[in-house]
Amino acid sequence: MNTNHGKADFLKQAYAGFDACYPAGKQSAVIVAVSGGSDSMALLLLAKSYLTKHHTDCRLIAVTVDHQLRPESAQEAAGVAIFCKQLGISHQILCWDAAKPDTGMASAARDARYGLLVEAAHANSAKIILTGHTADDQVETYLMRSQRSMVDTDEPSEMRGLAAMASQTLLQNRVLLCRPLLKIWRQTLRDYLQACDTAWYDDPSNDNLTYERPRMRMLAAQTDKQAVLDAVHQAGYLRQQNNRRVAKLLKRNLGRISLLSGGGLVLPHGWDEGDTGVAPLALAYLLAAIGGHPLLPPVREVAALSRQLQSAPLTGRFRRTLHHCVVEKSAKSLKIWRERRNLPTAMLQAGESMVWDGRFHISNHAEFPVKIMVPTAPQLSGYLRGHQIKVQQIHRDCLMSAPAILRDDALAEIPALADLVPQSLPVVLLRSYACFDKVLSGHDFEVVPVVKELLTMPLNHKYR
Structure with missing residues (x-):
C-alpha cells in the first residue's frame, strides 16, 4: 500500500469480494472469524470498513475460537479482544474444550470451529459468517487435493475436489460461511495491515512440516501460483457446469422417478437419456443421499456401475452394492435403496x-x-x-x-x-x-x- 491510489484499488478489489458473497436483503448481524493471524486481522478491518460504507445497520461481531491446542492460544485470543475493544467491535471468545482426537486433528478442529461459529451466529441472529481464506489457501488446497487423488483422467466430474473452496458454504442448513478474500494474496493483506500499523500473530504450526498444509505452502512457494489459481477457477467452473447438467437431468425426471417407502428411489429405464455423460455424477449424488454417506462415491466407480447396468439384460434381476446402497435393475425399472448392513440401534x-x-x-x-x-x-x-x-x-x-x-x-x-x-x-x-x-x-x-x-x-x- 505505497500510495493512496494503490490502497483505493485494493479496497475496490476487497469490496468486490464482499459484494459477491454478501447475500441479498438486509442483514442484522455478521460474524467475523478472527484468529489473530494476518488473514483474519485484515478481514476484520476490511469488514468494518465495508459495513460502515455499505451496511451501516448491520452489527459486526468478531469471534475468536480458541482450539486450546497451544499454550499461547489463550493469550492470543485475549489480544484480539483488546484490539476489537479499541475499534469498538463486539468480540467473543469460544473455546473448543472437548477431548482432542489422536488423529485427524486438522479436520476435527475445523469441524469444531465451524460448529462454534454457527452457535455464535445463531445466538446473535446472524446469517453470515466471514472467514479470511485467501488466494494462497486456494492454491494450497488445490495442491493438497491433487496430490491426494493423483488424478490421471480428464473427466471433469473426477476433478470436483480441485475446485477448492467456494466463495459461499452453507453450514448446518442455516448459516452462510462467506469467503470474500479468495482472490487476494496473503502478502497483499499483510501489506495492508502494515499500512494500517496493525500487528498479527504468527501460528508456529504453520511452519510445522508434519502437517500437510505447511508442506503444501512450501510447495506453493516453488510453483506458479497464479497458474494454479487459474486452474482452481477452471475446476470450479467445470464443477458448477456439471452440477447444472445434473440438476437439469433430474428435473426432467421429477414426474417419472418415484419414492419407495423407506427412503429409496425407483428410476425408469431411460432416465438418463439426453445427457448420459453426466448420468454417473447424478447417480453418485443419489447414492450418497440414499445411503446416508457423508461423501459422494468416486465417480469413476459409479461410471463403471453405469456401464454394467447398461450391458445387463432386462430379463431377470441385476444387483450390485455401492456406497451403502443396493442398485437393482429389472425389466421394469432401476431401484436404489439402503443396503441392510451397519445399521445402528x-x-x-x-x-x-x-x-x-x-x-x-x-x-x-x-x-x-x-x-x-x-x-x-x-x-x-x-x-x-x-x-x-x-x-x-x-x-x-x-x-x-x-x-x-x-x-x-x-x-x-x-x-x-x-x-x-x-x-x-x-x-x-x-x-x-x-x-x-x-x-x-x-x-x-x-x-x-x-x-x-x-x-x-x-x-x-x-x-x-
Missing part, C-alpha cells in the same frame, strides 16, 4: 433428538424412551399382517433398512408406512443428508435441492 430418551444412519433426523417428543432400529424379518411380517398390508404395496428390502420405533422392546411403529398405517407416537422423522446438511459447498447449491426434492416427494407428511 439407538435408545432415544424423552425429549432427545438424533441423526440416525445419516438419513433421518429423529425427535422423541414422547414422555418415555424409545428404541430406534431396523425391523427384523419376523417383526416386519407381523406388522404387515397385523395391519393387513399386502406385500405388493411395499418394497420389503427397502423397509428392512428403514428405522422402526420400539417401545419396551416391542415394535410399535414403522414411520415409512405412515401413509398406510396412522402413526400415533409423538416421534417425528425428517429426512437428513449426511453429505449435504453439515457442510454444503456453494459449488453444489444448484443440484442438491433437486436431489432433496426427489427424496421428499409427497408420500406422507409425518415421514417427511
Whole structure:
C-alpha cells in the first residue's frame, strides 16, 4: 500500500469480494472469524470498513475460537479482544474444550470451529459468517487435493475436489460461511495491515512440516501460483457446469422417478437419456443421499456401475452394492435403496433428538424412551399382517433398512408406512443428508435441492 491510489484499488478489489458473497436483503448481524493471524486481522478491518460504507445497520461481531491446542492460544485470543475493544467491535471468545482426537486433528478442529461459529451466529441472529481464506489457501488446497487423488483422467466430474473452496458454504442448513478474500494474496493483506500499523500473530504450526498444509505452502512457494489459481477457477467452473447438467437431468425426471417407502428411489429405464455423460455424477449424488454417506462415491466407480447396468439384460434381476446402497435393475425399472448392513440401534430418551444412519433426523417428543432400529424379518411380517398390508404395496428390502420405533422392546411403529398405517407416537422423522446438511459447498447449491426434492416427494407428511 505505497500510495493512496494503490490502497483505493485494493479496497475496490476487497469490496468486490464482499459484494459477491454478501447475500441479498438486509442483514442484522455478521460474524467475523478472527484468529489473530494476518488473514483474519485484515478481514476484520476490511469488514468494518465495508459495513460502515455499505451496511451501516448491520452489527459486526468478531469471534475468536480458541482450539486450546497451544499454550499461547489463550493469550492470543485475549489480544484480539483488546484490539476489537479499541475499534469498538463486539468480540467473543469460544473455546473448543472437548477431548482432542489422536488423529485427524486438522479436520476435527475445523469441524469444531465451524460448529462454534454457527452457535455464535445463531445466538446473535446472524446469517453470515466471514472467514479470511485467501488466494494462497486456494492454491494450497488445490495442491493438497491433487496430490491426494493423483488424478490421471480428464473427466471433469473426477476433478470436483480441485475446485477448492467456494466463495459461499452453507453450514448446518442455516448459516452462510462467506469467503470474500479468495482472490487476494496473503502478502497483499499483510501489506495492508502494515499500512494500517496493525500487528498479527504468527501460528508456529504453520511452519510445522508434519502437517500437510505447511508442506503444501512450501510447495506453493516453488510453483506458479497464479497458474494454479487459474486452474482452481477452471475446476470450479467445470464443477458448477456439471452440477447444472445434473440438476437439469433430474428435473426432467421429477414426474417419472418415484419414492419407495423407506427412503429409496425407483428410476425408469431411460432416465438418463439426453445427457448420459453426466448420468454417473447424478447417480453418485443419489447414492450418497440414499445411503446416508457423508461423501459422494468416486465417480469413476459409479461410471463403471453405469456401464454394467447398461450391458445387463432386462430379463431377470441385476444387483450390485455401492456406497451403502443396493442398485437393482429389472425389466421394469432401476431401484436404489439402503443396503441392510451397519445399521445402528439407538435408545432415544424423552425429549432427545438424533441423526440416525445419516438419513433421518429423529425427535422423541414422547414422555418415555424409545428404541430406534431396523425391523427384523419376523417383526416386519407381523406388522404387515397385523395391519393387513399386502406385500405388493411395499418394497420389503427397502423397509428392512428403514428405522422402526420400539417401545419396551416391542415394535410399535414403522414411520415409512405412515401413509398406510396412522402413526400415533409423538416421534417425528425428517429426512437428513449426511453429505449435504453439515457442510454444503456453494459449488453444489444448484443440484442438491433437486436431489432433496426427489427424496421428499409427497408420500406422507409425518415421514417427511
